[in-house]
Amino acid sequence: MNHGSTRPSRLPFVLAGIAACAILAWVVHRARRSEFVRPPEEQAEEVQPAPSAPPPAPVAAARPTAPPAPAPPREEIITSDGLPIMPVHGSPDGPAHPHPITPQHLRIFAENRLVGAITGAIDVGDAAGVRRLLEQYRREYPEDNFDLQGGYALIADCLEHRTDETRAAAERWLDSHNGSGAKRFLVRTCIDPPLQ
Numbered sequence: 001m002n003h004g005s006t007r008p009s010r011l012p013f014v015l016a017g018i019a020a021c022a023i024l025a026w027v028v029h030r031a032r033r034s035e036f037v038r039p040p041e042e043q044a045e046e047v048q049p050a051p052s053a054p055p056p057a058p059v060a061a062a063r064p065t066a067p068p069a070p071a072p073p074r075e076e077i078i079t080s081d082g083l084p085i086m087p088v089h090g091s092p093d094g095p096a097h098p099h100p101i102t103p104q105h106l107r108i109f110a111e112n113r114l115v116g117a118i119t120g121a122i123d124v125g126d127a128a129g130v131r132r133l134l135e136q137y138r139r140e141y142p143e144d145n146f147d148l149q150g151g152y153a154l155i156a157d158c159l160e161h162r163t164d165e166t167r168a169a170a171e172r173w174l175d176s177h178n179g180s181g182a183k184r185f186l187v188r189t190c191i192d193p194p195l196q
Helices: 010-034 040-044 105-123 126-140 149-160 164-176 183-191
Strands: none
Touching: 010 126, 105 126, 105 164, 105 183, 126 149, 149 183, 164 183
């Protein structure tokens, strides 16, 4: 190997390419965020219809209609730094703080942690852990909005004893609960591995 090569370094070209990409991204970002507004002098130069053109025919008067209902006032809470809090629906008119975390958010976070613990127990093949966490899940979230609990119970069965019966029960459950988030774990645990 010749370490004294006089071949030029590619570093300046790489840095120039990165800078060009950054500038292009900034320009595209600015173009998307800003509204196009023409200067007043350009607006004054708009093309007017030729004076020789006949005036448009009068339009029959339309029946008066009720004015549209005003939009409900948008409740805007301004914080001590002058920025509003992000509205629940829609976009803010400018910079805003994220909306606050409510008890409903905290309940969702706790459910996500519990589901994560159950899937962790599934990953290590801990059937007793799945059953213990599933009991807590059923107690704290009886509504089962995500259709998980029945699938997790079958997974615990498959982790304890993989038989033709548990596989058939898993297949029946999958047929009627195709949208469940437990589906991939049930397939991986009860359907895909061959029986021993």
